[in-house]
Amino acid sequence: MCGILGGINIENERLLKALPLLKHRGPDEKGVFFFKNIGLLHTRLCIQDIKSGHQPFKYEDLVLIYNGEIYNHLELRVKYNLVCKTKSDAETLIMLYHKLGFEVLHELDGMFAFAIYDMRTRTISLARDRAGKKPVYYYCRDGKFAFGSELNALRHLDSFEIDYKNIYQYLRYSCTAGSTPYKDICELEAGTWASIDINSLELRLERWWSIFDFYQKQESVKFNDALLELNNLLNKSVSSRLFSSDLEVGAFLSGGIDSGIITAIASNHISKLKTFTIGFEGMYDESELAEIVSRRYDTEHIQIGITFGDLSNDIEQILSNYGEPFGDSSAIPSFLISREAKKYISVVLNGDGADELFAGYRRYVPFAHFDLFKTGNTTRTLAGVIASFLPFPRNKQSKYNYIYRLLELAGKVPLMSYLSSTVDTFEGYENMLNNDSHPFDVMKTFIEEINNSGLSGLQKIMCIDFQFLLPNDLLVKMDIATMANSLEGRSPFLSKEILEYAPLLDDSYKIRGLNTKFILRELAKKYLPKVITSQPKRGFEVPLKKWIETDLRELVFDYLSGNTLSQEFVNKNFIMNLLENRASVAPEKRAKMLWYMMALEIWYRKCYLK
Numbered sequence: 001m002c003g004i005l006g007g008i009n010i011e012n013e014r015l016l017k018a019l020p021l022l023k024h025r026g027p028d029e030k031g032v033f034f035f036k037n038i039g040l041l042h043t044r045l046c047i048q049d050i051k052s053g054h055q056p057f058k059y060e061d062l063v064l065i066y067n068g069e070i071y072n073h074l075e076l077r078v079k080y081n082l083v084c085k086t087k088s089d090a091e092t093l094i095m096l097y098h099k100l101g102f103e104v105l106h107e108l109d110g111m112f113a114f115a116i117y118d119m120r121t122r123t124i125s126l127a128r129d130r131a132g133k134k135p136v137y138y139y140c141r142d143g144k145f146a147f148g149s150e151l152n153a154l155r156h157l158d159s160f161e162i163d164y165k166n167i168y169q170y171l172r173y174s175c176t177a178g179s180t181p182y183k184d185i186c187e188l189e190a191g192t193w194a195s196i197d198i199n200s201l202e203l204r205l206e207r208w209w210s211i212f213d214f215y216q217k218q219e220s221v222k223f224n225d226a227l228l229e230l231n232n233l234l235n236k237s238v239s240s241r242l243f244s245s246d247l248e249v250g251a252f253l254s255g256g257i258d259s260g261i262i263t264a265i266a267s268n269h270i271s272k273l274k275t276f277t278i279g280f281e282g283m284y285d286e287s288e289l290a291e292i293v294s295r296r297y298d299t300e301h302i303q304i305g306i307t308f309g310d311l312s313n314d315i316e317q318i319l320s321n322y323g324e325p326f327g328d329s330s331a332i333p334s335f336l337i338s339r340e341a342k343k344y345i346s347v348v349l350n351g352d353g354a355d356e357l358f359a360g361y362r363r364y365v366p367f368a369h370f371d372l373f374k375t376g377n378t379t380r381t382l383a384g385v386i387a388s389f390l391p392f393p394r395n396k397q398s399k400y401n402y403i404y405r406l407l408e409l410a411g412k413v414p415l416m417s418y419l420s421s422t423v424d425t426f427e428g429y430e431n432m433l434n435n436d437s438h439p440f441d442v443m444k445t446f447i448e449e450i451n452n453s454g455l456s457g458l459q460k461i462m463c464i465d466f467q468f469l470l471p472n473d474l475l476v477k478m479d480i481a482t483m484a485n486s487l488e489g490r491s492p493f494l495s496k497e498i499l500e501y502a503p504l505l506d507d508s509y510k511i512r513g514l515n516t517k518f519i520l521r522e523l524a525k526k527y528l529p530k531v532i533t534s535q536p537k538r539g540f541e542v543p544l545k546k547w548i549e550t551d552l553r554e555l556v557f558d559y560l561s562g563n564t565l566s567q568e569f570v571n572k573n574f575i576m577n578l579l580e581n582r583a584s585v586a587p588e589k590r591a592k593m594l595w596y597m598m599a600l601e602i603w604y605r606k607c608y609l610k
Contacts, residue, residue, distance in 0.1 A: 002026045002055070002067040003043040003483075004136070005153055006115055007146030008124065008198055014157050015039045021153040025067070025483045031055050033063050038117055038124070038198065040065045045486055047245050047347060057090045061119040064094040067149055068112030068134045069490070071240040076107055089244075102127070102193055105208050109240070109496040113188070115147060125195045130209045131353060131494045132190025132471025135479060139185045140203050145196050147188075150480075151323030152607060155182055162608065164568070170325045171569050171596060172433060174425050175472040181324050181603065190471040211466050212450070214503035215459050223519070226505055230498075231523055237495035238265040241349060249490075250274035250341060251349040253299070255289025257517070257524040257533055258351030258360070262492055264527035266349060267297035274344055275299040278337040280306055280543050289532060296529070304340045306333070315555070319599050320606035321484045327425070327596035328473055329542050334481035342485040352478060353493035356466045357502040359458065359510035360517040362536070367457040368511035425596050429585070432574040458507045548591040556594050559601040566597040 003022030005015060012034055019030060019041050026043025033040040033056040042055040042065040057064045070076075073092035077084060080099060084091045089110075096104040097116055102125070111133035116125045126147055128136055137154050138147040148154040160182035169176045178189055188194055191209035196202065221229075242249050251263045253275040267273045275294055279287035287303055294301035318335045319326060341348050355361055359368070426433055446467060450460050482489040492498075505519065512518040524533045548556060560566060560579055567575065575597065577583035578590055585593070 002045060002065075003149045003153070004041070004065045004067050004113065004115055005146075005148040006038075006040040006065060006124070007144065007157065008196070008201065009037050009144045010039055010146050010157055012039055015041055018148075018153045018156045019043065021156065022149055024486055025149060027486050029054060031065075033058075033065075033117075035063075035117075040115065040117060042066075045346070045488060047247055047488055055090055057088070057094050059091070059094045060098055062094055062098055063117040063119075064090060064097075064114060066090050066093060066112065066114035067136075068110055068114070068129065069244060069488070070108050070110040070112065071244045071495075072107075072109040073244075079107075102206075102208060105193065111491070111494070113149065122198045123195050124198065125193060126188055127193040127208070128188050128190055130191050130211075130496065130499055131466070131491075132475050133479065133491065133494060135476060136188045137180060137185055138188060138194070139182075140196065140201055141184050143201065145201055145203075151180060151182070151185065152321075154185060155323070155607075160185060167325065167565070167600065168433075168569055170327070170600065171566075172426060172430075174327060174596070175469065177468050177472050181608070190467075211499065211503055212453070212463050214500050215455055215463055216453070217504060218506070219504045221505065223509060226509060227519060227522055229501065230519060231526070233495065233497050233501060234261065234492060234523075235265055237492040237498060238262060238349070239269055240495070241490040241492055242266060242269055245347050247346045248274070248344075249347040249349065250276060250345040251299075252337060252341070252351070253277050253290045253293060253301070254351075255286030255532065255535060256351070257520060257528060257535070258354040258493070260293045260528045260532050261520070261524055262349050262351055263293055263299065264297055265492075267299060271298075273297070273299045274302065274341075276302050276304065276337055276341045276348070278304045278306060278333045278340075280333070280541075289535065292529060293532065302340065302344065304337060306336060315552075316602055316606060318481075318484075319602045321480050322476070322603070323607055325596075325600040325603045326477070326480075327592075327599045328477050329544050329592075329595055331477050331481060332542055334477055335484060338482045338485045338487050338489075342487045346486070347488045347490060348482070349490050349492060350478065351493060352474060352489075352491040353470065353499075354520060355517070356462060356470045356474075357493060357498065358517045358520045359462060359507075360520070361465075362516060364458060364461060364516060365511055365514055367461045368507060369457075425589075425592055429574075429593075432571045434569055434571070456507055458511060459503075463503075544595055545587050545591040548594055549587075556598050559598045559605075560594065564597075564601055565604045566600055570597065 003025030005019055005022060007015065022043045026045045028046040029044040031042045031054055040056050040063055044055060047069070055065050070089040070093060073089040076096060077092055080096060082092065082095050084095065093114065094116070096107065105127055110129065112127070112129045113134035113136035114127055118125065126136055126138065128134065135149060136147055137151055138145070146154060146157050163179060163181055163183045166176050166179045166181050178187055180187060192205060192207050195204045251259065251266055251273060253259050253263050254277065263273065263275055277287050277290035279285035291301065315332065318332055447464060450463055455463065478489050509519045510517065515521065521533050557579060560575055574583060578585065578594055581590070583590065
């Protein structure tokens with residue numbers, strides 16, 4: 001894995017000064033290319049073709065800098081009769097781009113963000129993989145264009161004001177799409193390419209891949225045939241991610257079926273696979289379940305037990321690594337397990353993407369039956385009225401919660417149905433947020449397009465989650481957590497073939513009654529014991545409520561009392577009542593609100609003001 005940085009009309013010294021901020025992404029080598037007003041810079045983590053995979057990579061009139069892995073690059077060499085001098089996938093990529101242009105993107109199975117300088121067309125082109133595994137940010141203003149793998153490096157090339165619209169979106173919707181907390185800096189969206197003319201700085205953007213297109217191609221496949229095909233595709237994907245590395249590969253292992261299946265398949269390919277599990281006290285500890293899988297497949301298992309004292313000094317650094325406000329508290333265990341894994345390996349497999357592709361979230365269950373309310377606005381309105389008189393469910397795993405959510409969501413317009421199911425940080429306390437003059441236009445437009453598409457209720461929410469939640473929360477979380485520790489994370493569920501097969505499957509293969517991820521649970525029976533396959537979905541949770549009330553209390557007060565950035569978005573008295581535990585808010589929700597605001601303040605102090 002690597003870090004990329006570059007630009008047009010950016011002083012060479014500025015680029016060179018910012019490059020060390022990407023060293024963690026590529027501690028083994030660095031390379032630079034300067035030509036007239038062009039700069040391309042690269043830091044490299046040596047994983048594949050260690051001796052000759054140096055970058056920037058030059059071929060004919062092209063220069064490439066690239067972050068990622070192309071797992072099928074050797075097959076593509078054969079398919080297109082490429083004669084290469086190295087074993088590097090970078091050479092395969094640049095030669096295929098020379099032959100096919102942007103059409104090469106449709107051939108690639110992998111994760112990538114790359115930039116190519118084309119001397120023939122006088123352009124710099126950027127591209128990002130289908131799911132958004134690898135990030136790239138850019139800005140174009142004042143006669144300058146620049147791009148990079150991380151915000152912490154890119155923002156040091158110039159001065160930027162705060163984008164208050166983005167901050168509001170972060171607090172209201174928990175994650176943002178396309179924008180960043182810096183005015184003028186944008187994120188290249190997943191499945192998108194960009195090309196900029198070096199002379200005019202005219203920027204062209206185009207989406208080259210969308211999961212939405214595949215949901216519209218649903219096929220009639222027998223369940224057993226689908227199960228067999230999924231097993232074949234997953235075995236192929238795991239194999240390619242194991243053997244496209246010159247270094248040892250391990251796996252993250254929780255108590256769930258996603259990482260369990262990956263571990264099982266990987267263990268069938270290599271012996272003594274190294275597996276890693278992190279555990280917190282009580283209900284947050286799945287280490288016993290992970291140990292069951294480890295014993296079955298005889299893995300070399302590394303168990304990481306965490307108490308707050310182990311990380312009290314790390315929280316500020318972990319959150320500031322993101323270069324933007326990042327409120328997903330599972331960033332903490334993600335970083336800690338990555339740090340421990342790096343002591344043993346440089347490449348790790350994970351189960352990312354399975355929930356978004358095969359309906360693993362409990363909140364998907366009501367949407368699977370959402371179409372019961374297609375009969376008209378009157379029925380939807382009545383459902384919403386009924387929900388308003390019902391008590392709020394205390395147990396998210398209960399059947400009552402399913403019924404309540406189904407009625408509640410049916411009574412809302414599509415945008416609010418999605419947000420109510422996904423975003424709960426300030427849900428029910430929106431009046432404590434200062435006037436929203438910045439609606440979430442990007443998400444609103446996309447949701448309205450999806451709503452008119454003819455897809456089922458389940459397909460709609462899964463499509464939206466894949467477009468927004470997966471790349472802007474889950475994947476960026478793991479990218480930063482792993483790369484901050486110079487560790488490469490690989491996600492077999494996000495292979496090209498699985499990404500384009502999962503949307504074709506019938507809804508009943510994903511949600512069956514009140515059961516989530518049905519086809520994966522059936523597949524898991526082939527590899528895992530019943531105690532694992534029957535477990536409900538659990539996130540990478542931390543004991544946030546306990547932290548906020550005890551060990552983190554002083555840190556939270558330090559960041560949120562006095563004059564803060566949060567007060568520009570959240571009622572000041574409400575913040576103080578939360579701090580002093582006087583607000584009428586459930587303890588878990590209170591902890592989440594305080595955590596999200598503290599993450600904002602950490603970004604403001606540690607990143608923006610630096």
